[in-house]
Each structure stands twice: as C-alpha cells, then as structure tokens.
Amino acid sequence: MAELSDTLLLVAAVIYVAAMLGYLVEFAFGTRGAVARVAMRPARELVAVGAPAGGGAFGVDIVSPVQPDRPERGGEATPGPGRTGVAGAIGVALTAVGLAVHVAVLVTRGMAAGRVPWGNMYEFVVTLTAVFALGWLVLLATRPSLRPLGVFVTGAQALLLGFAGLVLTTPAAPLMPALQSVWLKIHVSAAAAASGLLLLAFVPAALYLIRTGYDARSGPAADESAGDEAPAPTAVRFPYSLGRALPAADSLERLAFRLHAFAFPIWTLAIICGAIWAESAWGRYWGWDPKETWSFISWVAYAAYLHARATPSVKRTTATWFAVAAWLTMLINLYVINFVAVGLHSYAGLD
Amino acid sequence: MRSVRAFWRWLTSMRTALVLLLVLAIAAVPGSIFPQRAVSREAVEKYIDEHPDLAPLLDRLWAFDVYASPWFSAVYLLLFISLVGCLVPRLRQHLANLVKPPPDAPARLERLPHSTTREVGQGPTEAAQTIRLALRRSQWRTALRSHADGTVTVAAEKGYLKETGNLLFHFALLSLLVGLAWGAWYGWHGNRLVVAGEEFCNTLQQYDEYSLGARTSGDRLPPFCVTLHDFQAEFLDTGQPARYVADVSYVEDLGEAPRSWTLQVNHPLRLSGANVYLIGHGYAPVLRYTDQYGQVFTTTVPFLPVDGMLTSEGVAKFPYANVPPGQTSTDPPAQLGLTGVYQPTANPEPGVPASIFPAERDPVLTLTAWQGDLGLGSGAPQSVYALDQRQIALGRLTQVGTETLRPGESWTLPDGSTVEFLGTRPWITVSVRHDPGQGLMLFGAGAVLVGLMVSLSGKRRRVWARIRPADDGGSLITLGGLARTEYPGFADEFARVVAQVGGASPPEREPAGVSNAGVRERGASARPGVDEAKD
Numbered sequence A: 001m002a003e004l005s006d007t008l009l010l011v012a013a014v015i016y017v018a019a020m021l022g023y024l025v026e027f028a029f030g031t032r033g034a035v036a037r038v039a040m041r042p043a044r045e046l047v048a049v050g051a052p053a054g055g056g057a058f059g060v061d062i063v064s065p066v067q068p069d070r071p072e073r074g075g076e077a078t079p080g081p082g083r084t085g086v087a088g089a090i091g092v093a094l095t096a097v098g099l100a101v102h103v104a105v106l107v108t109r110g111m112a113a114g115r116v117p118w119g120n121m122y123e124f125v126v127t128l129t130a131v132f133a134l135g136w137l138v139l140l141a142t143r144p145s146l147r148p149l150g151v152f153v154t155g156a157q158a159l160l161l162g163f164a165g166l167v168l169t170t171p172a173a174p175l176m177p178a179l180q181s182v183w184l185k186i187h188v189s190a191a192a193a194a195s196g197l198l199l200l201a202f203v204p205a206a207l208y209l210i211r212t213g214y215d216a217r218s219g220p221a222a223d224e225s226a227g228d229e230a231p232a233p234t235a236v237r238f239p240y241s242l243g244r245a246l247p248a249a250d251s252l253e254r255l256a257f258r259l260h261a262f263a264f265p266i267w268t269l270a271i272i273c274g275a276i277w278a279e280s281a282w283g284r285y286w287g288w289d290p291k292e293t294w295s296f297i298s299w300v301a302y303a304a305y306l307h308a309r310a311t312p313s314v315k316r317t318t319a320t321w322f323a324v325a326a327w328l329t330m331l332i333n334l335y336v337i338n339f340v341a342v343g344l345h346s347y348a349g350l351d
Numbered sequence B: 001m002r003s004v005r006a007f008w009r010w011l012t013s014m015r016t017a018l019v020l021l022l023v024l025a026i027a028a029v030p031g032s033i034f035p036q037r038a039v040s041r042e043a044v045e046k047y048i049d050e051h052p053d054l055a056p057l058l059d060r061l062w063a064f065d066v067y068a069s070p071w072f073s074a075v076y077l078l079l080f081i082s083l084v085g086c087l088v089p090r091l092r093q094h095l096a097n098l099v100k101p102p103p104d105a106p107a108r109l110e111r112l113p114h115s116t117t118r119e120v121g122q123g124p125t126e127a128a129q130t131i132r133l134a135l136r137r138s139q140w141r142t143a144l145r146s147h148a149d150g151t152v153t154v155a156a157e158k159g160y161l162k163e164t165g166n167l168l169f170h171f172a173l174l175s176l177l178v179g180l181a182w183g184a185w186y187g188w189h190g191n192r193l194v195v196a197g198e199e200f201c202n203t204l205q206q207y208d209e210y211s212l213g214a215r216t217s218g219d220r221l222p223p224f225c226v227t228l229h230d231f232q233a234e235f236l237d238t239g240q241p242a243r244y245v246a247d248v249s250y251v252e253d254l255g256e257a258p259r260s261w262t263l264q265v266n267h268p269l270r271l272s273g274a275n276v277y278l279i280g281h282g283y284a285p286v287l288r289y290t291d292q293y294g295q296v297f298t299t300t301v302p303f304l305p306v307d308g309m310l311t312s313e314g315v316a317k318f319p320y321a322n323v324p325p326g327q328t329s330t331d332p333p334a335q336l337g338l339t340g341v342y343q344p345t346a347n348p349e350p351g352v353p354a355s356i357f358p359a360e361r362d363p364v365l366t367l368t369a370w371q372g373d374l375g376l377g378s379g380a381p382q383s384v385y386a387l388d389q390r391q392i393a394l395g396r397l398t399q400v401g402t403e404t405l406r407p408g409e410s411w412t413l414p415d416g417s418t419v420e421f422l423g424t425r426p427w428i429t430v431s432v433r434h435d436p437g438q439g440l441m442l443f444g445a446g447a448v449l450v451g452l453m454v455s456l457s458g459k460r461r462r463v464w465a466r467i468r469p470a471d472d473g474g475s476l477i478t479l480g481g482l483a484r485t486e487y488p489g490f491a492d493e494f495a496r497v498v499a500q501v502g503g504a505s506p507p508e509r510e511p512a513g514v515s516n517a518g519v520r521e522r523g524a525s526a527r528p529g530v531d532e533a534k535d
C-alpha cells in the first residue's frame, strides 16, 4: 500500500506536468482568444467575469465610485473556443485527473500508516498541494476566464510534488506519542488547508505585480481602452513580459485579496489549535519554538498585508508586496525551519 | 504639547500600525536563529562556549532572550498602544453609528455605481413607506426624510457587523496581551525527574528546576502529591516511540485517599491549581556497592538519554564508601565514583556503545570505576550527572577499571569491593504548571477568530431612494446603491431591492432592456440633468 502511494505520487506529478503543457499552449498562443480579450479589458470589469451571467457583478470600491464602465454580458465568461481553447480545456481535465490521483496518494498513504495522512513533512506537503489543486478547480468553476493561469498553478504543483517525492519522502509509520491527539488532526489539516489556499492566493498576487510592472513599462496606453494592442512588447523584459497575456491588474488584485481573506482565518485557526495541542502535550501553549516563531511571523506578515490593503494611503502594489513577502515566510517555515532548526516540532519533521 | 499631539497622531495612524506590524515580524526572526534561554538553557550555554567572541555581545543585545528583550517588548507595546489609540475612537464612532440613522442620499444618485429609475402609481409618501418597509424586511436599517421641495428620501444601510467584527478582532488581540501578562505574573512552573516508585509533593524544594511569576510566592503552591507507580514505553520496530503510559496516583489534600490516573503525552493530569505533564523518560540503573569493609550501598541513578535509541549516560557516587567502621573519613579518601553508559539493546558491534533499540531487549551497562576524592566536600556545586573533572585533572580521582555488566552480574574491583547491577527502573520527567492566563487566552483567541471572520466576510453597503412627485399623481423614484467594501454580489442584491420596489422604468427616459433586472449599470452620464436641478 505504501509503495502504491509512492508510485501514485509520481503519476500525479506527471499528470500535472501534462496539464501544465495544456495551459501553456493556451497561455502562450491564445492571445487572439480569451487571454487577449481578458487582458485588454479595463480593469474594473474583470470581476464580473466569473459572476452569474448577466448579473454584471461589480466589486465597487468606495475610493472612486464613479469610474465609468462598460456593461458586461454573460457570454464572455468562458475563454473562447478554438484550438488553444481546447488545449486549455485539456489542461483543466488533466488537472482534475491529477487531483483524483493525488487524493488517492493520500488515501493509500493513510491506509498504509493506519492514521490520517498528515503526520510528517512529506505528508503535509502532499496534503497542502491537494488543497491547492482543489482550490484551483473550485476557483475555475466560478471564474472560467482565469484558465490560462493554470500554467502557474500546475507548474508550482509539479515542482512541490516532485520535491516532496524525491527529497522529503519518508516511510509510512504511526504517529509519535506527542502527535496522537485530536488537535493534531485539526491543527495540521487547518495548517495544510491554509497553506494550500495561501499558495493559491500567492499566484494572483505575484501575477498582479507582474501585470502592473508590465503596464508601467509598456506605457499608460496599454490598460486604457479596449482594442489597442499593447505597444512594443519587446521593450518589456522578463518577468514583466509575461504580463501581456495576464488578466487586468485590478481583477488579479481583487482575486488575491479575496483568497487571502478566505485563507487567513483558517491559518489563524491552525495556530490556535496548535497552541491548544502544545498545551496538552508540553504544558505550555506557546514556547517560541522555531516552528511556532515562524508561524507567528507568517501570521503577522499576512495580517500586515490585510492591514495594508485596508489602509487608504497604502498603494495596492505595496500591499501586494506584503502578501508576496508573507508567502516567502511560509516557504521558510516549511522548507528551511524543518531542516535547520531543532525544536520540539522537528523531531517529527512535522507541519 | 504640539509635538506630543503630533506624535500621538502618528502613533495611532494605520500606516504606523503597518510599520509596527512589519517590525514585529522582523523582530521575531532572531529568536529562531539564536538559541533561546526560554526554550533550552543548555543550547544557549553550548552556543556561548562555541562562540566565545561573539556571544557576549549577542547576550548584551538580548539575542538569547529575544522575546523578553526590551526592544521586542517595545515593538509590541507600541503596537498595542497604537491599537488602543486607533480603535477607541473607532469604537465610539461605531457605537454612534449604531444609533444614528443612515446618512441622507447624496445629490446625484445616478452617479453611484448602481442606479436606476422607476415609476410607480403611489404618491411620494406612500411610495417611500413601501420602499422602507421592503428594505426593513430584508434587515436594512432605514431612515425616511421628507424635504421641503416635496421629495422624500429613504436611506438604508446594511453590514454594520463588519465594523463590529473588526473592533472585536482588535480588542481581542488586546485581551491576548492581558492573558499573556496575567500568566507571566501569576503563573509558575517546576520540572522534576521521578523514578518509578517515587513520590513527590508540590513544593519548590522538590523541583529540579522551577520559575515563579513576578507576583507569585513559592509558599502558597497547592498542596498535592503525585506518585509514579510504573511507566511503559512502546516502540515500533524502527525504534520510533508509539506510546508512553505512566501510571500515577495523586492526592490533592492531605489525608485524602489517593486517586489514580494514566499520565500520557497529550493527556495531562489536571489538578486544581496546576497541571502535570509528561515530558520525558529514561532508565535508571539500580546499583549495589559492597565496600571493602562490607558496608552495602544501594542506589538508583537516573541516566540521561543521549540518542533516540536511549543510549544513556550517568554517574553513581558513593561518598561514604570505604570508611573503616568507627571512623568518619580516611586520608586520602577512597570514595567511589562510577560513570556508565547504558544500552537498553546492546550494539552487536564490539566497542560501539550505542544502543540499537530503545526498549530493553539486551540491556548492557558499561561502568568505569574511579576511586579517590569525589570533591563533594569542597562546597562547589556539582552536577549529579558527571564526575568533577577538576578532581580527575588533579589526580585526586583515578580510574581503577572498566567492566560491562548485564542485569544480575557483579564486578569485583581491585580493592575487593563489588559492584552489582541489579536492573533498571524507568523514570519520567514531569512539568508541573499553573498558568491562570490560559482561560483568557483561549477566550481571546476564539474572539480573534470570530471577529476576523465576521470582519472579513462582512459587507458594508448603502442604498438610497429619492422619490419625487410625478405629474400623474404617482412618483418617480431614483434608486442608488453603493458597496463600501469588496462585494461582487452587490449588483444582484441591488437588483433584488429594485424588484421589491416594483413599478416600471419610465419608458421615455430609460433605454429599455439595458439589463435583465431593469438595473441600469452606471453609464448614466449621458442622461440629461433635467430633474436634478433641485439637489
């Protein structure tokens, strides 16, 4: 059962890579189709794209409530047909298949170990990436126009899973006594869910910064009126050159905020449950163990992002840099602290 | 005075709060880089030994006590002062808003992100009442205002909960600080090692290590006693621990009958006034020494594990041994010290003193005997887990032999005395803690979470209707709506409000069918401003 689980992990990673190729075709060559249309639409409208057809859902900002908009109709909610569209649809289908295999990895792992499949770092990464993929598919169901971004999602997915399968993998085993607690189940599953969702939120946040960088470099004309081809793309260097095929900056920013706003309370819950668990295992709810310290740092960093976004005098790009930095602290917690720091948590390589 | 006010304004601005949050996150980092006294004293000592140049400077900068350092405290205290200064006025404002009616309609409703115009048969007052009632039924807070020019406006607002959640969140953060301080002042904890069969009572003298909160005195600790009867550890074949179970009994009041409890990791013994946690475990070899004069000493010495397979090290000291009957000492002394390495499952590789399994499958104790002056009389404090290296260096304590023993075996030293290895007894370390701030912390954490969810999911929005008398005795209604926060679903909600108002869009003014619900999305700029003269 354990070997089956390990094999399935490789299968899932390969399927995600295949899915990435599908998205990539759409992203790179789909400029005449959906991506271009999305990219050239003025910022404010994009929120409407995923809303129920005809509703014309506008997330309106109090700062400038009178900016004119053009009406949005339901028909444009899906990326256009055509060959690149088919590639994108194949990408989605493969992502779904990849996720099914991915879930099977967790189920077989859990059966092999005779417990919930999130007891060490390897399993934690496999769980968080499953949440990431699931979140992506749910997001896509409500906002089909985001489809070309799948190239970044599945790319990150394949990378994380590949690293987990090759480097982090550990034999399936029951839990250490300290980890045998209901709070473990809640704490770690909340932490994995929050991490997966924060990773998902990181994608539009980073792409927003690329898109605004692209807009700034390709001249103010680019994001003004529809119909204008973005001028002189050669002048814009990587990574900002990617911005050409991305959705409008504003819509990415809103999406990033809403995903963060959804994930942050889950992260908060994870930390609270961790503290409750620490109290019953070690007698103190908080001990500034390196793992705890970095969870706190990430929490404060995300709080700073949400705070920055609610502060009128702080620019949206500045706020978004906070989100990107916050994700960096999550990565440090996951990949650096687990290997380097010796604390109470690390004996299990957990979290 | 001026500058004080300016400083206060600066401190309580959201921008400053943001900077302080950032600084707080960065200030927490060094504590994960340098070992912390609060986490592990030994790690700090080791670090100081290894970095003799850098360590004193780091120590002066509180690098080993980051979370108790003045600079870390300054950051979070400033943050919380800022929080109070910022949130108290906001709380007052919010409370005022809760009793005040929603503000009157802005001049140009058609300029709002959502607006539409309807015609109804009712007169303005009646129409306004109908609208108000409909809005109230969907939980809007409403205010109706009649103006001198015959128009009536209805103002409605929803989503006050968002700000309530925001305030709850921030004040709950404050309660966490209070809970933390409360625990630090009135809490205490002690650690000790208990060998199976031993009892300990809750007094400071009985702890190997303890710390008292600033407002706690050691002579008012709750009077309980705990006895360890047995301890069992189960391991997987890989050596990974699977289960620890300690059978204990306790009395909370003198004269009470003892009650039993299975102490486990994640299953502390919760007594009134303190909790007892199982922290660690190991083996304590039992040794019987018969000295050259036939005196018998039996001792149980806890050995400390040095690896995951529970290879353990320790020392047995016999300061009263080898004194002829009738005398109190000899010169030079012939005291005995035994240093040992215990392997619960002996390594088959000869000469490698590293256990291959943590349970006692093939227990072996390797002892080295030292004879001479243990140095206990010098008054200098000594570790119970090591021999005094100075005595060895001075030649006052010399090695007299090494032997490997299995349980039951004995070893005769050159002077004719014998050491017997009788077996082992398990020991555990317990942490006994009292943290009176814990309840508040839990409550505060819950409030933080609830406040956060309410705040982040809440949507503040307003809807207005301006009702003017029409020529035919009916009314012309202009409706406008504004979501004050991120809320993509507002268009649908606005459409529902419009549907409740009923009526028809005035055909000559409105291009029909712009939107399926009759909602006119923005685009109003093309409209002639005829009927706005009065606003």
Ligand code: HEM
Residues within 6 Å of the ligand: A300, A302, A303, A304, A306, A307, A310, A311, B011, B012, B013, B014, B015, B017, B021, B079, B080, B082, B083, B084, B086, B087, B090, B165, B166, B169, B170, B173, B451, B452, B455, B456
């Ligand atoms: C103690 C550290 C603090 C943390 C962790 C924190 C965290 C947050 C978070 C996560 C949000 C966004 C979520 C929400 O809307 O409820 C927020 C909003 C807010 N914070 Fe803080 N904050 C802190 C301190 C402060 C301070 C010192 C101030 C005032 C100077 C402040 C004022 C505000 C205000 C006014 C909002 C709401 C903005 C709006 O939505 O209109 N906070 N804070």
